[in-house]
Amino acid sequence: MSIVVSCAGGEHEVRLAKGRFWASARCPKCRRPVDPTRLKRIRAWLSDRYLRSARTRLGRIVWASCWAYLGIVLFSWGFLWTMGDRVWPATIALFGPRWLLLLPAFVLGPLAIGQRAVLSAVVVAALVVLGPVMGFQMGWRGWFAGGSQPGDLRVVTFNAEGGLAIDAERFEELIRDVDVVAIQECNPGIPLLLESLEGWHFENSRGSLCLASRFPIGRADQQEHEALRRAGGSGWVIRYRIDTPSGPIELTNVHLDTPRSGFEQLRRGRIPEGIEEMGSNSITRDLESRRARRWANDGNDPRLIVGDFNMPTESAIYRRHWGDLTNAYSTVGVGFGHTRYNGWIRVRIDHILTGDGWRTVSSRVGPDLGSDHRPMIAELRWEGVSSSLVLSPPGLVFPYRSEPACPGEGCSYGEWLACDYVPLYETPGDPSSRRESLSPDERFEVETGAVITDVPGVVVVKESARAPWVETSPAFVPGDTLYVLGYAGDGFFDTWYHGSFLEVEAFWSWETHVDPDEAFAGEVIQERESSFWVRLERAGLERWVWVDSASVAAPSAIDPGPPGCPEK
Numbered sequence: 386m387s388i389v390v391s392c393a394g395g396e397h398e399v400r401l402a403k404g405r406f407w408a409s410a411r412c413p414k415c416r417r418p419v420d421p422t423r424l425k426r427i428r429a430w431l432s433d434r435y436l437r438s439a440r441t442r443l444g445r446i447v448w449a450s451c452w453a454y455l456g457i458v459l460f461s462w463g464f465l466w467t468m469g470d471r472v473w474p475a476t477i478a479l480f481g482p483r484w485l486l487l488l489p490a491f492v493l494g495p496l497a498i499g500q501r502a503v504l505s506a507v508v509v510a511a512l513v514v515l516g517p518v519m520g521f522q523m524g525w526r527g528w529f530a531g532g533s534q535p536g537d538l539r540v541v542t543f544n545a546e547g548g549l550a551i552d553a554e555r556f557e558e559l560i561r562d563v564d565v566v567a568i569q570e571c572n573p574g575i576p577l578l579l580e581s582l583e584g585w586h587f588e589n590s591r592g593s594l595c596l597a598s599r600f601p602i603g604r605a606d607q608q609e610h611e612a613l614r615r616a617g618g619s620g621w622v623i624r625y626r627i628d629t630p631s632g633p634i635e636l637t638n639v640h641l642d643t644p645r646s647g648f649e650q651l652r653r654g655r656i657p658e659g660i661e662e663m664g665s666n667s668i669t670r671d672l673e674s675r676r677a678r679r680w681a682n683d684g685n686d687p688r689l690i691v692g693d694f695n696m697p698t699e700s701a702i703y704r705r706h707w708g709d710l711t712n713a714y715s716t717v718g719v720g721f722g723h724t725r726y727n728g729w730i731r732v733r734i735d736h737i738l739t740g741d742g743w744r745t746v747s748s749r750v751g752p753d754l755g756s757d758h759r760p761m762i763a764e765l766r767w768e769g770v771s772s773s774l775v776l777s778p779p780g781l782v783f784p785y786r787s788e789p790a791c792p793g794e795g796c797s798y799g800e801w802l803a804c805d806y807v808p809l810y811e812t813p814g815d816p817s818s819r820r821e822s823l824s825p826d827e828r829f830e831v832e833t834g835a836v837i838t839d840v841p842g843v844v845v846v847k848e849s850a851r852a853p854w855v856e857t858s859p860a861f862v863p864g865d866t867l868y869v870l871g872y873a874g875d876g877f878f879d880t881w882y883h884g885s886f887l888e889v890e891a892f893w894s895w896e897t898h899v900d901p902d903e904a905f906a907g908e909v910i911q912e913r914e915s916s917f918w919v920r921l922e923r924a925g926l927e928r929w930v931w932v933d934s935a936s937v938a939a940p941s942a943i944d945p946g947p948p949g950c951p952e953k
Contacts, residue, residue, distance in 0.1 A: 388426045389429065390420045390429055391425070392419050393419070394415055396414075397415060399413070443496075444500075447493065447496045447500070448500075450489075451493050451497050451506045454489050454490070454493060455509060455510040457486075458510040459510075462517050462518050465483075466699050469697075469700050469701055470700040470701045476663055476667060479700055479732075480648070482730050482731075483518050484514075486519075487511060487519070489510075494508075519721060520721055523719065524717045524719035526717050527718075527719075527746070530744060530746045533746060534746075534766065535819040536631055536766070536816045536819045537764050538766070539565070539764050540566075540567070540636075540689065540737055540762070540764075541560060541563050541566045541751070541762050542566075542569075542691040542735055542736075542737055543758065544570050544640070544756060544757075545570050546570050546756035546757050546758065548572060548574035548578070550755040551578070553574075555754050556754050559760060559762075560582075563762070564598065564600065565599070566596070567594075567636065567691045567692060568595045568597070569638070569640040569692055570593050570756075571589065575595065576595060579595070582597070585597050585599060586598045593640070594623050594638050600629045601628045602625055602626070603627065604625070605625050606623065607624075608623070620641040621640045622637060623637070624637045624680065625637075630810075630931060631816035632933070634767075635689070636690075636691065637680070637689070638691060639677055639693070640693045641695050641696070642670050643695040646662055646666060647663030651663075674696075677706075687743065687767055688710075689740070690707070690739075690740075691736065691738065692735070692736070694736055697733055698736075707736075707738060711740075711745060712737070712738055713737040713739065713748040714736070714748040716745045718749060718750075721733065722748075722750055722761075723750065723759070724758050725757065726759070727757065737762075742768055742769050743766065745763060746764040746765065747763065747764045748761070748763040748764070750762070776910070776911060777841065778841060778868040778881045783839060784814055784838060784839045785837070785841070786814070786835055787835065787837075787838070787871055788835035788836075790835055790917070791834050792836060792871055792872045793874050794875060794943065795943035795944070796939070796941075797939065797940045797942045798833065801831050801921075802828050802937065802939075802948045802949070803823040803826065803829065804951070807822055807935045807936065808930075808935070809823065809928040810929045811928065813837055813929045813931075814916065814918065829921045830922075833920050834918060834920065834932075835917075835918050835919075835929075836870075836915055837915060837916050837918065838913065838914070838915040839914045839916075840912070840914035841869060841911070842878075842911060842912060843866065843867075843910050844869060844880075844893045844910070845866055845910055846863055846866070847863055847905075847907060848906040849862055861892075865882075866882075868882070870886075870915070871915055877889065877890050891907075892905060892907050916931060917931075917932045919932055938950045
């Protein structure tokens with residue numbers, strides 16, 4: 386098909402062949418450009434398509450309806466993503482039945498068969514509705530995530546709607562292969578159910594939030610609820626420290642305010658009151674999310690934020706305060722991922738979000754357990770935050786393994802005691818090599834230990850220093866650099882200095898020895914990252930315990946009595 390358009394001077398008409406529809410062209414007579422913006426040729430093409438379809442009245446109606454449908458869908462897409470939780474009509478669209486936009490495609494599609502251009506408009510509109518509007522996810526990033534590996538963390542977040550109607554048998558089946566379960570509206574049936582499970586740690590906090598974990602829960606810090614109430618919100622936010630085999634993580638469980646009150650006003654026919662309520666509610670929820678995110682950021686360990694956010698990912702509030710985090714389902718989930726069911730309305734408002742260093746292996750929505758929410762499930766892998774050493778000592782390769790090693794005062798080998806389920810690893814320093822576990826109160830014989838230093842500490846001497854109690858200690862002068870490899874005990878550290886190992890008493894700020902008023906002779910410019918592991922033999926196989934993250938009792942050279950676990 387060829388297109389006829391006028392040149393820039395408007396004096397001549399130029400026919401563009403089919404293969405040169407988008408190509409630049411000049412008038413063969415006056416050499417002026419022909420339609421440099423391509424708008425004329427697009428208009429001519431649409432006019433031609435219309436004339437071909439307009440031979441009948443029905444053809445004209447179908448042609449106009451299909452292109453109008455595409456325009457309405459594109460407008461709805463932009464309106465939803467730019468205005469959602471900013472103006473009340475877009476907020477209604479966020480939580481309303483978006484699938485209604487798909488219905489015209491079932492009517493117009495069959496009528497447009499045989500008209501390729503018109504049918505294409507319907508197909509494009511339907512794909513936009515399914516994707517950006519309704520939130521269908523392809524999960525293509527999951528193709529590159531690899532399968533499950535030992536050490537992956539399986540997390541569930543679930544609004545239990547009070548727990549009274551929960552199917553206990555299906556709930557236990559759901560969490561059979563799960564490591565951490567964060568619950569919202571956790572009262573009163575869920576705590577009784579979770580506390581009855583063997584091998585789980587449970588934290589029942591105020592504000593109807595609770596957490597169950599197969600790993601010890603170090604602490605639970607609740608954001609002052611009054612801080613959210615002063616903002617007009619009714620949400621709850623609690624940050625937990627969980628001691629996983631791969632190291633401690635910070636998990637924040639949230640249940641944020643809902644826009645339901647404004648919807649209720651509109652449903653009852655109180656239009657002005659409902660519009661006013663939705664506007665003030667959006668301001669409240671925005672402030673609440675800002676304070677909740679600030680609280681979640683106070684943690685120092687790898688960060689997970691999960692819960693009932695009461696907002697979909699298209700919300701401007703969500704994107705402003707949570708959009709920089711990785712949404713597990715948006716990354717690798719397949720389908721719409723609806724977690725909130727309300728009649729014909731489906732929406733994804735329960736999320737599992739991760740900070741830097743996490744890879745999402747898989748994510749899915751769980752089955753109906755009796756709540757108006759569905760559980761959101763994700764399998765996560767900690768890969769660490771990629772960074773290079775600020776300084777590394779010449780002559781050593783990192784991670785550096787020091788063996789035998791038994792750091793700390795009174796550290797001793799011999800018979801140790803497991804105070805909880807203790808994971809065993811095949812390779813020290815490699816959390817992914819997790820194998821079986823020791824049972825609570827199981828005793829085991831430690832043969833030796835190793836310190837794995839991933840990142841050496843770096844200390845630069847600012848003032849002359851010397852360790853006179855060590856005959857071979859050099860006199861450190863300003864500008865000297867020590868690479869700290871591990872703690873030896875009694876304030877002494879194993880260091881690398883000028884190509885050789887040297888045990889030095891610290892003349893810098895370290896761990897528990899921090900005094901802002903003290904003038905240290907050395908300045909730490911890179912913090913040390915290391916871990917302590919002990920080796921044992923189990924069923925004829927060499928296994929390792931990650932002491933820093935395990936609940937164990939060890940013998941002491943200072944107190945030779947048998948090791949004992951603290952009372953729970």
